Amino acid sequence: MKRTYYLETFGCQMNVVDSERIGELLATIGYQPVSQPDDARLILLNTCAVRDKAVRKAYGHLGRFKPLKERNPELIIGLGGCIAQQEGAELLGNFPYLDLVFGTHNIHRLPELVDEVEANRVRCEETEFLDRETRLRLFPSRSDSDQVARFVTVMQGCDNYCSYCVVPYVRGREISRPSGEVLTEVRALASSGVREVTLIGQNVNSYGLRDAEELSFADLLEQVNRVDGIERIRFTTSHPKDLSPQLIDCFGRLGKLCWHLHLPVQSGSNDILRAMNRGYSREHYLEIVRHLKEVCPQIRLSTDIIVGFPGESDEDFNATLDLLAQVCFADIYSFIFSPRRGTAAADLADNTPAAIKQQRFDRMLKLQQELSRQVWQQDVGQVCQVLVEGESKQGAGQLFGRTTWGRIVNFAGERSQVGQTVPVHITRSFKNSQLGELVCQDKLTP
Numbered sequence: 244m245k246r247t248y249y250l251e252t253f254g255c256q257m258n259v260v261d262s263e264r265i266g267e268l269l270a271t272i273g274y275q276p277v278s279q280p281d282d283a284r285l286i287l288l289n290t291c292a293v294r295d296k297a298v299r300k301a302y303g304h305l306g307r308f309k310p311l312k313e314r315n316p317e318l319i320i321g322l323g324g325c326i327a328q329q330e331g332a333e334l335l336g337n338f339p340y341l342d343l344v345f346g347t348h349n350i351h352r353l354p355e356l357v358d359e360v361e362a363n364r365v366r367c368e369e370t371e372f373l374d375r376e377t378r379l380r381l382f383p384s385r386s387d388s389d390q391v392a393r394f395v396t397v398m399q400g401c402d403n404y405c406s407y408c409v410v411p412y413v414r415g416r417e418i419s420r421p422s423g424e425v426l427t428e429v430r431a432l433a434s435s436g437v438r439e440v441t442l443i444g445q446n447v448n449s450y451g452l453r454d455a456e457e458l459s460f461a462d463l464l465e466q467v468n469r470v471d472g473i474e475r476i477r478f479t480t481s482h483p484k485d486l487s488p489q490l491i492d493c494f495g496r497l498g499k500l501c502w503h504l505h506l507p508v509q510s511g512s513n514d515i516l517r518a519m520n521r522g523y524s525r526e527h528y529l530e531i532v533r534h535l536k537e538v539c540p541q542i543r544l545s546t547d548i549i550v551g552f553p554g555e556s557d558e559d560f561n562a563t564l565d566l567l568a569q570v571c572f573a574d575i576y577s578f579i580f581s582p583r584r585g586t587a588a589a590d591l592a593d594n595t596p597a598a599i600k601q602q603r604f605d606r607m608l609k610l611q612q613e614l615s616r617q618v619w620q621q622d623v624g625q626v627c628q629v630l631v632e633g634e635s636k637q638g639a640g641q642l643f644g645r646t647t648w649g650r651i652v653n654f655a656g657e658r659s660q661v662g663q664t665v666p667v668h669i670t671r672s673f674k675n676s677q678l679g680e681l682v683c684q685d686k687l688t689p
C-alpha cells in the first residue's frame with residue numbers, strides 16, 4: 244500500500260503548527276496526505292487535553308478507527324499531542340488497536356517511530372520531555388509558504404500553573420526561541436509572499452523574560468514591524484499579568500500591529516482570579532484595557548471565560564457579567580469549568596450544581612451575543628481594509644480575507660487579488676463573518 248497518512252488536529256494554534264510539522268516530517272519518509280481515513284496507511288490524531296470535551300472528542304474519533312484496523316491489520320494508528328503526553332503508555336493498554344503514542348516534545352522522532360512500527364510491527368510510546376538545549380534546536384520553522392498569513396512560533400511551554408490548566412504539565416517549562424531565528428523566519432516568509440504573521444506561544448507576553456540577553460516581546464514586535472513585505476502582525480496567546488506598558492504602547496506605535504488583542508480574563512471576580520492563580524486582579528485587567536484603548540482607540544478585544552469554577556458564587560458570576568459589559572469584548576470563548584486531572588483546581592470542593600452552571604453559562608452567552616452583535620454591526624456601511632487570503636468557500640468568484648480586527652469578510656473579487664490589501668465596503672455582519680463589496684480604487688476619497 245502507498246505511504247499515505249490521514250491526520251486529525253484538535254485544539255489550539257500550537258497544535259495546528261505541530262500538525263504542519265508532522266506533515267513535513269512524514270513527507271521526508273515518503274508519506275503523502277489523504278483526506279479520507281479509509282485511504283490511509285497511517286492515521287494520526289494530534290490531540291488537546293485542555294478541556295474534558297476535547298479529550299472525549301479525541302477518544303471518540305480514535306474509536307471510529309478501530310473497525311478500519313480490524314479490516315486492515317497493516318494500518319498504523321498513532322496518537323500525539325497533549326493527551327499522549329498526559330497518559331503515555333497507558334494508552335497502549337487501553338486501546339489495543341493503537342500502535343504509536345508520541346508526546347509534545349517528540350514530534351521530531353516521528354519518522355523513525357513510524358518506520359519502526361512498520362518494519363517490526365511493534366507498538367511504540369515516546370513521551371519524554373526534552374532538555375532546554377534540545378528543545379531550542381527543535382523549534383518549528385519554515386522558510387517559505389504559499390499562504391498569505393502564517394503562524395510563527397516564538398516560545399513554547401508555560402510556567403504559570405493557573406490552577407485549572409494542564410498546559411505546564413503537558414507542554415513543559417517555558418522557553419523562548421532566539422529572536423534572531425524568529426526574525427530570519429519572518430524575513431524568509433515575507434520573501435515567499437507571506438503578508439501577515441501571527442507570533443504564537445502559550446504566553447508570548449513573557450517572551451525573553453527568563454533570558455537577560457534576549458529581546459523583550461515588545462522589542463521583538465518592533466523588529467518584526469521593520470521587516471519589508473510584512474503588512475500585518477498579530478500575536479497570541481497573551482497573559483494579562485505579563486502585558487507590560489511597553490507592549491501596550493506598541494498598539495499605538497507600530498503601524499503593522501493589528502487592532503485586535505485576545506486577552507484571556509477568565510473571571511471578573513477577584514476571589515475566583517485568586518483561586519485560579521492568575522496573578523492579576525479585576526482592577527488591573529480593567530486598567531490594562533483602559534491603557535490599550537487610550538493608545539489605540541480602535542482596538543477590539545476578545546477573551547476567554549470559565550464559568551462555574553469551584554466556589555463561584557452568584558456574586559462572583561455577576562462580577563464577570565459586569566466586566567463583560569464594561570469592556571464590551573468583540574468575542575468571547577467561554578467554557579463551563581471541567582476539572583483536569585493533576586491540576587490544583589481538580590481538588591477544590593465544587594458545590595455548584597451543574598444546572599446552575601449551565602444557567603449562568605446561558606445567561607452570559609445571551610449578554611455577550613448582543614455585545615458582539617453591536618461591535619461587529621459598527622462595520623456595516625464602513626470601508627475596511629481587507630488582506631485577501633484566498634478563494635472563499637462561498638462559491639466561484641468569491642474571495643475571503645480579514646480586517647485588522649481578524650474578522651473574515653467574503654466578497655466578489657479576482658484570484659489575482661489574493662495577497663493584496665483591498666478596500667471592502669461591509670454590507671452585512673453575521674455571527675462569525677461579514678459580507679462586503681470591493682470598492683473600486685477610483686471611488687475612494689484620498
Ligand code: SF4
Nearest residue numbers: 401403404405408410
Ligand atoms: S497561562 Fe495559565 S491558562 Fe495559559 S497555558 Fe499557562 S497555565 Fe494554562
